[in-house]
Amino acid sequence: MTAAELLAVSTADLAAAAGALRDASTGTRITFSPKVFIPLTRLCRDRCGYCTFAQPPARLEAPFLTADEVLAIARAGAAAGCHEALFTLGEAPEDRYPVARAWLDTAGYGSTVDYLQAMAGLVLAETGLLPHANAGALSAADLARLRAVSASQGMMVETLNAGLDCHRGAPDKTPERRLATLEAAGELGIPFTTGILVGIGESRADRLEALEAIAASHRRHGHVQEVIVQNFLPKPGTAMQGAAACPPEELVWTAAAARLLLPTDVHLQVPPNLSDDLAPLLAAGIDDWGGVSPVTPDHVNPERPWPALEALRAATEASGYELAPRLTIYPELALAPERWLDPAVRPAVLAASDAHALARDLDWWHAGGEHPPPHLLERTAQAHARGNERAKWSAVPVVGGRVADVLAGVVAGQEVGEDEIVTLFGARGREVSAVAEVADDLRRRIAGDTVTWVANRNINYTNVCTFKCRFCAFSKGPLSLNLRGDPYLLGVEEIQRRVVEAVELGATEVCLQGGIHPSFDGDYYIDVCRAVKDAAPGIHVHGFTALEVTEGARRLDEPLVDYLRRLKDVGLATLPGTAAEILDDEVRRVLCPDKITTDEWLAAHRAAHSIGLRSNITIMFGAIEQPVSWARHLLRTRALQQETGGFTEFVPLPFVHMATPMFLQGKARRGPTFREALLMHAVARITYRELVPNVQVSWVKMGAVGSRQALMAGANDLGGTLIDENISRAAGASHGQRMAEDDFRRIVEPLGRPLRQRTTLYGRVERAGAA
Numbered sequence: 142m143t144a145a146e147l148l149a150v151s152t153a154d155l156a157a158a159a160g161a162l163r164d165a166s167t168g169t170r171i172t173f174s175p176k177v178f179i180p181l182t183r184l185c186r187d188r189c190g191y192c193t194f195a196q197p198p199a200r201l202e203a204p205f206l207t208a209d210e211v212l213a214i215a216r217a218g219a220a221a222g223c224h225e226a227l228f229t230l231g232e233a234p235e236d237r238y239p240v241a242r243a244w245l246d247t248a249g250y251g252s253t254v255d256y257l258q259a260m261a262g263l264v265l266a267e268t269g270l271l272p273h274a275n276a277g278a279l280s281a282a283d284l285a286r287l288r289a290v291s292a293s294q295g296m297m298v299e300t301l302n303a304g305l306d307c308h309r310g311a312p313d314k315t316p317e318r319r320l321a322t323l324e325a326a327g328e329l330g331i332p333f334t335t336g337i338l339v340g341i342g343e344s345r346a347d348r349l350e351a352l353e354a355i356a357a358s359h360r361r362h363g364h365v366q367e368v369i370v371q372n373f374l375p376k377p378g379t380a381m382q383g384a385a386a387c388p389p390e391e392l393v394w395t396a397a398a399a400r401l402l403l404p405t406d407v408h409l410q411v412p413p414n415l416s417d418d419l420a421p422l423l424a425a426g427i428d429d430w431g432g433v434s435p436v437t438p439d440h441v442n443p444e445r446p447w448p449a450l451e452a453l454r455a456a457t458e459a460s461g462y463e464l465a466p467r468l469t470i471y472p473e474l475a476l477a478p479e480r481w482l483d484p485a486v487r488p489a490v491l492a493a494s495d496a497h498a499l500a501r502d503l504d505w506w507h508a509g510g511e512h513p514p515p516h517l518l519e520r521t522a523q524a525h526a527r528g529n530e531r532a533k534w535s536a537v538p539v540v541g542g543r544v545a546d547v548l549a550g551v552v553a554g555q556e557v558g559e560d561e562i563v564t565l566f567g568a569r570g571r572e573v574s575a576v577a578e579v580a581d582d583l584r585r586r587i588a589g590d591t592v593t594w595v596a597n598r599n600i601n602y603t604n605v606c607t608f609k610c611r612f613c614a615f616s617k618g619p620l621s622l623n624l625r626g627d628p629y630l631l632g633v634e635e636i637q638r639r640v641v642e643a644v645e646l647g648a649t650e651v652c653l654q655g656g657i658h659p660s661f662d663g664d665y666y667i668d669v670c671r672a673v674k675d676a677a678p679g680i681h682v683h684g685f686t687a688l689e690v691t692e693g694a695r696r697l698d699e700p701l702v703d704y705l706r707r708l709k710d711v712g713l714a715t716l717p718g719t720a721a722e723i724l725d726d727e728v729r730r731v732l733c734p735d736k737i738t739t740d741e742w743l744a745a746h747r748a749a750h751s752i753g754l755r756s757n758i759t760i761m762f763g764a765i766e767q768p769v770s771w772a773r774h775l776l777r778t779r780a781l782q783q784e785t786g787g788f789t790e791f792v793p794l795p796f797v798h799m800a801t802p803m804f805l806q807g808k809a810r811r812g813p814t815f816r817e818a819l820l821m822h823a824v825a826r827i828t829y830r831e832l833v834p835n836v837q838v839s840w841v842k843m844g845a846v847g848s849r850q851a852l853m854a855g856a857n858d859l860g861g862t863l864i865d866e867n868i869s870r871a872a873g874a875s876h877g878q879r880m881a882e883d884d885f886r887r888i889v890e891p892l893g894r895p896l897r898q899r900t901t902l903y904g905r906v907e908r909a910g911a912a
């Protein structure tokens with residue numbers, strides 16, 4: 142719609158059209174940025190008629206916050222789970238106040254921007270919070286300097302009406318200076334937040350003119366990540382204290398007009414603390430609430446404290462939307478870091494990101510760590526507590542939008558494809574419970590209520606490896622940072638000793654996998670397998686990844702299927718699905734460039750299945766990839782299962798990041814969030830349905846409390862007791878080295894579901910030690 146057309150449309154009609162447009166582009170997701178507010182200086186050379194932020198020196202204890210004060214605020218924010226450090230400050234106060242000039246001179250800074258650059262750099266380095274610099278109208282040179290220490294910058298255009306009384310004493314508020322800053326930011330590739338003020342004396346046409354100018358700049362450069370539509374409220378002690386507040390309908394009209402005028406990749410924010418009724422704003426097409434701070438007040442509008450996050454969540458959900466934390470840089474730009482981020486800022490952005498390049502959820506959980514996971518499945522927990530009766534579909538939390546549509550199709554028996562899977566991985570808030578409920582019901586119908594486990598021992602015969610997997614903290618090879626342990630290669634006698642010990646401890650299975658030692662030829666695996674069976678003829682040998690068998694056959698120049706047959710003849714019973722990582726070659730090229738390809742992994746399992754060797758599917762997720770790659774992984778393995786039926790189970794392996802080379806080099810995320818890890822179990826159950834009857838939760842990576850929630854989200858198996866779990870612990874996992882039956886019982890009992898030991902192939906274990 143053009144500006145002229147917008148002016149002729151009623152508020153209700155505009156809001157309806159804008160709301161529909163927002164629903165089509167961002168769905169049910171409404172974002173906010175968990176932030177701390179750092180008012181670096183409240184001195185300003187401008188005098189705007191509505192402003193209480195700027196103060197004269199006499200009213201302030203000091204012209205600038207000190208570095209210690211800045212860091213104290215940032216550290217409190219980091220401790221509370223914030224991701225953004227919002228630096229707000231007046232414009233060039235040193236040009237107006239000698240006290241500001243003197244303070245900067247004494248501290249050794251040439252300008253306020255110099256000091257801001259130093260403080261933003263300090264916060265980034267010391268806390269990992271992502272600075273957002275809100276320093277007003279700046280030169281290209283100043284913008285460029287701040288780009289090196291911030292993930293985004295911002296400046297409100299406010300208005301392009303040069304004749305407003307409120308800006309008479311504000312040389313930085315001229316339309317030329319505002320537009321020049323906006324344009325320079327675009328030219329420099331700076332993720333930029335801007336916006337307009339509503340109700341400071343401008344007309345509707347003025348607002349549309351400003352929005353059109355912003356849209357035009359964005360079309361040239363693609364840098365305007367969001368536009369804030371902010372309503373004027375009169376404040377005591379300001380020149381405009383007697384002016385009328387912006388009427389709520391004007392705000393709604395303007396927000397809706399902005400949504401319709403701006404490109405859909407420009408997000409739209411209205412600050413929630415300046416309105417009493419948030420529902421009309423949501424209906425008018427906004428998709429963001431801006432920064433929400435748990436620790437600092439809103440210094441620009443101190444008389445209206447930020448609504449508590451839970452109140453914001455309640456208001457958002459009451460309108461049928463789900464709240465999600467975001468970073469100060471929006472996902473569209475964060476996913477193209479080469480264009481939008483200085484290399485020095487990228488590691489912190491990655492570390493704070495989830496798989497959608499939104500912010501990690503406000504908990505401290507990461508795979509293999511000790512922080513407890515959030516409780517995401519309250520309703521599902523209640524259903525379990527009600528005596529485990531089958532949850533009625535009516536018990537599925539009421540959600541709308543695409544997730545609800547996909548779930549309705551799943552309930553009706555439809556097979557999900559890539560788009561549907563990606564949609565389910567985007568579930569937020571109540572949608573997560575809804576996905577889990579559907580997965581849980583499928584689990585109940587397909588695998589029953591019994592939770593199973595297997596008594597097994599991992600034997601990682603060597604940690605020496607010739608491959609260069611960038612996520613691997615286990616191997617001692619070309620990329621090794623030598624962080625943990627020494628290189629080792631177990632002799633055959635030691636392997637046999639461990640097998641005998643495992644059997645004495647009640648193990649029914651040994652899981653054999655390790656690095657690809659340069660000295661191995663394919664016969665090594667055959668010799669190991671034979672030695673294991675010699676030591677314990679009844680033990681189930683679950684061993685050798687697709688990489689190991691492919692490499693073994695290649696080193697012997699033998700057809701893979703013949704080689705697998707020889708392994709089977711000496712006792713190999715099943716193959717683990719590891720080395721799959723992410724079965725999407727785009728991701729593998731970065732994650733594990735010299736490892737087998739997706740097709741080679743699938744071919745190895747196809748060959749194994751063809752001679753009666755069953756195997757499982759794993760996915761190692763949460764390092765660098767996006768949900769579309771998870772979807773491809775699930776679909777490729779589902780297709781092979783439709784062909785062979787050889788997979789016994791699916792095992793999600795959340796990336797344990799702590800000691801991995803990629804993370805330590807700033808090139809990976811902190812693994813999946815707990816929500817993502819939970820959804821992986823649920824979405825896999827929904828994708829595979831009856832085809833792969835078992836979904837296993839890795840207690841090593843999910844922890845006991847996390848595992849219990851996964852059992853409420855589609856999982857039915859707890860995997861192995863895993864005496865010796867070297868690989869996750871090498872990556873930094875802290876969960877125990879071994880589980881006993883009582884440990885499993887403590888996980889399962891609160892769910893009211895039976896626990897049963899199983900064999901590798903999900904048979905009954907009649908006595909300890911049986912295969």
Ligand code: SF4
Pocket residue numbers: 606607608609610613614615616618655656657688733
């Ligand atoms: S993941 Fe396996 S193949 Fe890759 S470096 Fe580690 S041990 Fe080697």
